[in-house]
Amino acid sequence: MTDRVIKVTALTRVEGxxxxxxxxxxxxxxxxxxxxxxxxxxxxxxxRGRKLEDVPDVTARICGICPVAYQMSSVHSLEAAxxxxxxxxxxxxxxxxxxxxxxxSHALHVYLLNAPDFLGFESGLEMAADFPAEVNRGLRMKKxxxxxxxxxxxxxxxxxxxCVGGFFRSPRSEDLKKLLPDLEWCLNAAIETTKWVAGFDFxxxxxxxxxxxxxxxxxxxxxxxYIATSDGESIDVIDYEKEFEESHVEHSTALHSLRTKTxxxxxxxxxxxxxxxxxxxxxxxxxxxxxxxVSWPCFNxxxxxxxxxxxxxxxxxxxxxxxxxxxxxxxxxxEYAYRSGSGCAVTEAPRGLLYHxxxxxxxxxxxxxxxxxxxxxxxxxxxxxxxxxxxxxxxxDEAATARAFENLVRCYDPCISCSTHFLxxxxxxx
Amino acid sequence: xxxxxxxxxxxxxxxxxxxxxxxxxEDQLLGVADTVEIAYFLEATSRIQPGPYDIALIEGSxxxxxxxxxxxxxxxxxxxxxxxxxxxxxxxxxxLRNWSDCDEFVSSVYATPDYISTLATSTAIADHVKVDFELxxxxxxxxxxxxxxxxxxxGRRPRTxxxxxxxxxxxxxxxxxxxxxxxxxxxxxxxAGCNAICPEYNRGCxxxxxxxxxxxxxxxxxxxxxxxxPREQIVNNLxxxxxxxxxxxxxxxxxxxxxxxxx
Ligand code: SF4
Ligand code: SF4
Numbered sequence: 001m002t003d004r005v006i007k008v009t010a011l012t013r014v015e016g017x018x019x020x021x022x023x024x025x026x027x028x029x030x031x032x033x034x035x036x037x038x039x040x041x042x043x044x045x046x047x048r049g050r051k052l053e054d055v056p057d058v059t060a061r062i063c064g065i066c067p068v069a070y071q072m073s074s075v076h077s078l079e080a081a082x083x084x085x086x087x088x089x090x091x092x093x094x095x096x097x098x099x100x101x102x103x104x105s106h107a108l109h110v111y112l113l114n115a116p117d118f119l120g121f122e123s124g125l126e127m128a129a130d131f132p133a134e135v136n137r138g139l140r141m142k143k144x145x146x147x148x149x150x151x152x153x154x155x156x157x158x159x160x161x162x163c164v165g166g167f168f169r170s171p172r173s174e175d176l177k178k179l180l181p182d183l184e185w186c187l188n189a190a191i192e193t194t195k196w197v198a199g200f201d202f203x204x205x206x207x208x209x210x211x212x213x214x215x216x217x218x219x220x221x222x223x224x225x226y227i228a229t230s231d232g233e234s235i236d237v238i239d240y241e242k243e244f245e246e247s248h249v250e251h252s253t254a255l256h257s258l259r260t261k262t263x264x265x266x267x268x269x270x271x272x273x274x275x276x277x278x279x280x281x282x283x284x285x286x287x288x289x290x291x292x293x294v295s296w297p298c299f300n301x302x303x304x305x306x307x308x309x310x311x312x313x314x315x316x317x318x319x320x321x322x323x324x325x326x327x328x329x330x331x332x333x334x335e336y337a338y339r340s341g342s343g344c345a346v347t348e349a350p351r352g353l354l355y356h357x358x359x360x361x362x363x364x365x366x367x368x369x370x371x372x373x374x375x376x377x378x379x380x381x382x383x384x385x386x387x388x389x390x391x392x393x394x395x396x397d398e399a400a401t402a403r404a405f406e407n408l409v410r411c412y413d414p415c416i417s418c419s420t421h422f423l424x425x426x427x428x429x430x
Numbered sequence: 431x432x433x434x435x436x437x438x439x440x441x442x443x444x445x446x447x448x449x450x451x452x453x454x455x456e457d458q459l460l461g462v463a464d465t466v467e468i469a470y471f472l473e474a475t476s477r478i479q480p481g482p483y484d485i486a487l488i489e490g491s492x493x494x495x496x497x498x499x500x501x502x503x504x505x506x507x508x509x510x511x512x513x514x515x516x517x518x519x520x521x522x523x524x525x526l527r528n529w530s531d532c533d534e535f536v537s538s539v540y541a542t543p544d545y546i547s548t549l550a551t552s553t554a555i556a557d558h559v560k561v562d563f564e565l566x567x568x569x570x571x572x573x574x575x576x577x578x579x580x581x582x583x584x585g586r587r588p589r590t591x592x593x594x595x596x597x598x599x600x601x602x603x604x605x606x607x608x609x610x611x612x613x614x615x616x617x618x619x620x621x622a623g624c625n626a627i628c629p630e631y632n633r634g635c636x637x638x639x640x641x642x643x644x645x646x647x648x649x650x651x652x653x654x655x656x657x658x659x660p661r662e663q664i665v666n667n668l669x670x671x672x673x674x675x676x677x678x679x680x681x682x683x684x685x686x687x688x689x690x691x692x693x
Contacts, residue, residue, distance in 0.1 A: 040493075041524040051666065057636065064446040108453065112453065125474065157569045
């Protein structure tokens with residue numbers, strides 16, 4: 001039997017840099033690797049000894065596309081460590097901020113990164129020549145998502161307004177209300193988006209996922225709740241490290257996550273979120289679910305794009321509602337005193353569960369930090385799916401084969417920048 | 431293809447935020463994409479073309495031996511090379527390792543440190559190759575980026591202001607947070623470009639655009655000390671996103687040495 005190696009040295013239209021390596025011996029699969037070779041930036045280590053107030057600004061720099069997620073998971077963890085209770089207005093503003101991030105991230109992925117695969121283009125920019133109305137619609141949604149982030153956070157990438165305890169200052173009501181007409185336009189655009197992507201030609205491909213997402217009985221999950229799985233578990237966030245485990249593999253500067261009990265991979269992200277929380281979607285998003293041909297829970301990774309569409313609708317609808325009812329938080333930040341202790345939190349980044357845990361000392365310094373980003377949690381599942389995808393993807397045309405694998409990888413919206421930096425692991429240096 | 435100028439966007443150790451600023455310029459994006467040929471931009475397009483490139487935008491810092499070689503090759507292929515952001519212009523937040531034991535950093539994060547190849551330092555692109563223009567910020571300002579691209583395309587040398595954030599606060603009418611509230615602020619020594627957003631949001635500047643032209647660091651850190659800030663904290667404030675830029679580094683090392691001398 002002859003060996004055949006399929007290599008994608010540089011994955012494109014993903015955040016950060018990585019590659020793919022697949023080795024076959026005849027019909028036998030010898031090796032499937034999502035290679036993450038981006039250099040490590042060692043965030044957990046460089047946080048040690050710094051003031052806990054620095055954490056949201058520093059961890060934001062792990063990822064330029066989901067800095068808010070890092071800020072949210074870090075402030076919630078630190079507030080847990082310090083015993084800080086935030087007020088309901090701050091809570092709402094944090095949801096609004098997250099709406100902004102989901103919008104810019106999902107609009108970017110749907111229109112510029114993922115849709116070109118379904119329609120046969122090399123990029124969203126090239127797609128714009130044949131689909132100008134659609135691409136402009138996507139860019140306009142992204143722009144208004146960014147404006148929301150700018151008003152709340154000062155700027156869209158690495159906002160400056162988030163702090164432990166709340167916000168440095170509450171956004172002005174008139175600034176937020178000015179956005180309403182555009183956000184209403186966007187809500188319609190998001191509905192159109194969902195209908196458009198639900199009509200794409202999806203491969204008949206279903207995976208036996210354990211879906212994992214934050215869940216919350218009162219609202220669509222963002223910042224709070226318990227961890228739900230498609231096997232009916234509800235896991236307390238405090239037990240995250242007992243239930244999920246990382247290991248370090250040679251081909252990657254990111255760590256793989258598996259379920260501790262079973263050693264199995266799992267999937268987090270929009271597909272899991274919508275599947276496990278479909279009843280908490282906003283009314284318009286719910287209606288679209290009922291009308292659409294995609295059924296939930298959904299186990300086809302290619303249909304993640306529909307989940308992103310639904311979440312765009314949800315995020316615009318919730319943002320409009322929060323802004324209509326908006327009252328500036330008073331105070332905009334809750335005071336706290338230093339104490340030694342530890343705290344953890346999970347929030348829902350655009351790409352899925354983002355776990356942080358910090359140990360702090362009585363002087364307000366970080367003693368230990370642990371961060372588990374969504375893409376390193378999904379990596380093992382992505383590799384399992386790639387194996388399953390091989391019979392569908394393989395052809396005599398090398399370029400087409402590589403492309404078919406890349407198409408699948410892009411469906412998860414992997415963020416390689418995020419996954420490249422790690423947790424504190426006890427090592428045996430003998 | 432066309433006779434359009436060829437643009438390449440390259441990433442080293444970074445968060446992607448600076449290159450995303452280009453995609454975040456929603457109103458100008460399709461226009462820019464029309465005037466140049468995007469020859470290399472992994473995050474945006476699957477169409478990958480070899481050099482030469484008329485303009486290269488470089489994001490990220492140098493942290494591996496492989497990247498030392500890669501940036502040399504890109505330089506050789508490029509006519510006008512622009513570094514974008516704090517990572518590329520000063521080494522970024524990951525340059526904090528430059529003051530630590532890097533092996534210990536790596537082993538505290540990875541279970542199997544042998545799999546990881548990384549240099550002990552994170553350094554700016556200009557430490558390795560000639561850079562034609564440096565655009566500051568963590569992240570860069572997207573309008574400044576578009577302006578730089580347009581200047582280069584028009585055959586003009588790009589220019590960005592080198593004055594401090596303070597001047598922009600005055601222009602915006604933001605009350606000085608240091609005078610009014612005693613909040614520590616790096617605005618007096620930090621280069622403008624962000625539109626002075628931190629003081630506008632009721633906090634001090636943390637220096638994400640790096641040092642302004644001729645910054646008077648000693649008088650600012652003396653002021654911090656006079657306001658009761660411990661030396662260790664002053665050192666930490668200087669050692670952040672642009673901690674490895676020469677001006678901030680010299681000052682944080684000076685204060686650190688003072689503190690070490692007392693112990
Ligand atoms: S300078 Fe800041 S925003 Fe730009 S790539 Fe580096 S960390 Fe990201
Ligand atoms: S005020 Fe300073 S820290 Fe804030 S965005 Fe501007 S340069 Fe960066």
